[in-house]
Amino acid sequence: MIIVMKAQAGEDEIQNVVRMVEQLDYRAHVIRGVERTVVACVGDERGEVHQLQHMESVGGVERVMPVLRSFKLSSREVRPEGSRIVVNGVEIGGRRLTVIAGPCAVESATQVEDAAMAVKRAGAHMLRGGAFKPRTSPYSFQGMEDAGLDLLEAAGRKAGLPVVTEIMDPHDIDLVVAHCDMLQVGARNAQNFSLLRRLGKIAKPVLLKRGMSTRLEEFVMAAEYILSEGNPNVILCERGIRTFETATRNTLDLSAVPLLKEWTHLPVIVDPSHGTGIWSLVMPMALAAVAAGADGLLIEVHPNPEQALSDGPQQLKPKRFADLMTALKPVAEAVNRSL
Ligand code: PEP
Ligand code: MN
Secondary structure: OEEEEOOOOOHHHHHHHHHHHHHOOOEEEEEEOOOOEEEEEEOOOOOOHHHHHHHHHOOOEEEEEOOOOOOOOOEHHHOOOOOOEEEOOEEEOOOEOEEEEEOOEOOOHHHHHHHHHHHHHHOOOEEEOEOOOOOOOOOOOOOOHHHHHHHHHHHHHHHOOOEEEEOOOHHHHHHHHHHOOEEEEOHHHOOOHHHHHHHOOOOOOEEEEOOOOOOHHHHHHHHHHHHOOOOOOEEEEEOOEOOOOOOOOOEOOOOHHHHHHHHEOOOEEEOHHHHHOOHHHHHHHHHHHHHOOOOEEEEEEOOOHHHOOOOHHHOEOHHHHHHHHHHHHHHHHHOOOEO
């Protein structure tokens, strides 16, 4: 159920409602929209639902209504205008698109710094780079780990870009939080519920990727694990799913973008690098993603993709990334977005 507060409801009335909801054994999540505040009540709805309904008579309450979707906190019903999430000064989910770019993995100080400076020059808003890499084979490069985090942080600082990196192990959360502005949950951990719950307790935004075989409802429920632990700052990332098609690394499901935006208030970005696995397809699918309503893009860029220690075939050279940013502008404007 959600309790919609009156536009003029005061903070004392909101806190009073929260207290009353908690006394009924529900968890209360206060969601502050531009026009009004909503108190989302999460709990076992077989019990005291009628008591929540009675809260319509409490001071400051406008109405009490059920959330029809299974995803209670991410449902667009609770925040019709959509969420804007700020990552160290960079907003995701506003009118301006957010472009996150950088290498698949941090490989050396010069590699990540060159990538950072190049993507910054081309107009990217955030830097990515993996320090802990989830590789199919245990014999492949696993990432620079702690040293990679230091290099990523330094490169981001030098370029003036917030940084995002993947978190794989709950034991590394404190370390990664100390070095990065946003934590990425990769496709292989999209339903690692204990990791998701732990990320619900941190104070930094989480970029949640879709699992390679998760349905959209499962994807949103994964986000719900993070939200329900108290972290409201979750960004969804469509990165392709596994289908019978083998010509591309994954099948980029762009219909996910408008559907997720219809269902949820969370920002949605698209990763055409992992979504296709082929550098020449990254630009056309990036343009299509923006046309479909994505709030941003995640693009792999490497100063020298032929030498990359992971995902070489899908990484863009800096010049091609700059061309992509140029091509993006008119498409963004056509759908009333800016870069
Ligand atoms: C990545 O972003 O480098 C990555 C490993 O992505 P995914 O989890 O989508 O495969
Ligand atoms: Mn990669």
